[in-house]
Amino acid sequence: KQEVTQIPAALSVPEGENLVLNCSFTDSAIYNLQWFRQDPGKGLTSLLLIQSSQREQTSGRLNASLDKSSGRSTLYIAASQPGDSATYLCAVTRETSGSRLTFGEGTQLTVNP
Amino acid sequence: SQTIHQWPATLVQPVGSPLSLECTVEGTSNPNLYWYRQAAGRGLQLLFYSIGIDQISSEVPQNLSASRPQDRQFILSSKKLLLSDSGFYLCAWRPDRVYGYTFGSGTRLTVV
Numbered sequence: 001k002q003e004v005t006q007i008p009a010a011l012s013v014p015e016g017e018n019l020v021l022n023c024s025f026t027d028s029a030i031y032n033l034q035w036f037r038q039d040p041g042k043g044l045t046s047l048l049l050i051q052s053s054q055r056e057q058t059s060g061r062l063n064a065s066l067d068k069s070s071g072r073s074t075l076y077i078a079a080s081q082p083g084d085s086a087t088y089l090c091a092v093t094r095e096t097s098g099s100r101l102t103f104g105e106g107t108q109l110t111v112n113p
Numbered sequence: 114s115q116t117i118h119q120w121p122a123t124l125v126q127p128v129g130s131p132l133s134l135e136c137t138v139e140g141t142s143n144p145n146l147y148w149y150r151q152a153a154g155r156g157l158q159l160l161f162y163s164i165g166i167d168q169i170s171s172e173v174p175q176n177l178s179a180s181r182p183q184d185r186q187f188i189l190s191s192k193k194l195l196l197s198d199s200g201f202y203l204c205a206w207r208p209d210r211v212y213g214y215t216f217g218s219g220t221r222l223t224v225v
Contacts, residue, residue: 031210032210032211032213034213034214036216041201041221042218042219043119043203043216043217043218043219044203044205044216045216046213046214046215046216049212049213051211089157091157091214093210100147100159100162100172101147101157101159101205101214103156103157104156105156106156
């Protein structure tokens with residue numbers, strides 16, 4: 001059974017700091033990995049999708065890496081802003097069609113002005 | 114462009130009442146559709162997924178059911194709500210496994 005763990009559970013940083021969120025998964029037979037952002041009381045917003053054959057993806061100040069063999073992914077946020085405050089979730093998809101996302105518990109990020 | 118609609122946004126229902134949550138996707142055909150629940154202080158739990166009309170898989174035996182009467186419509190139902198059904202319900206879709214998931218804005222259900 002796939003298990004996804006995110007560390008840390010919560011993180012508070014001053015504005016402008018670069019930070020790294022960690023995600024690990026137990027079964028390396030994934031098809032892809034997706035990072036989401038969730039604001040309080042809201043749905044999930046997709047940030048980055050990494051296929052299993054890829055090593056990283058970038059979007060603006062965000063960079064996600066994937067090491068499938070070791071079961072790890074990181075989300076790097078450069079020059080953090082108060083608007084980045086949210087819960088960040090990583091999720092993996094198994095190598096079968098129609099299969100579900102398995103989510104981590106999330107990292108709650110607070111960026112202080 | 115593809116969009117996903119989910120309604121209602123908020124719902125307060127008494128115990129024992131029925132439930133119907135609707136999700137529709139526009140701008141695509143034959144999407145894979147999903148219902149997730151996020152209970153307070155807990156992670157996201159997959160409830161149902163569908164790869165086609167009338168093709169629905171249940172992940173967790175419970176008080177809920179799902180139907181897909183049309184290609185781009187996914188409905189979550191219950192005949193009699195329990196207090197434990199309270200939570201944040203999210204619908205999601207993706208074209209196929211190569212693509213990422215897109216989530217709706219969610220329905221906050223409170224059973225009283």
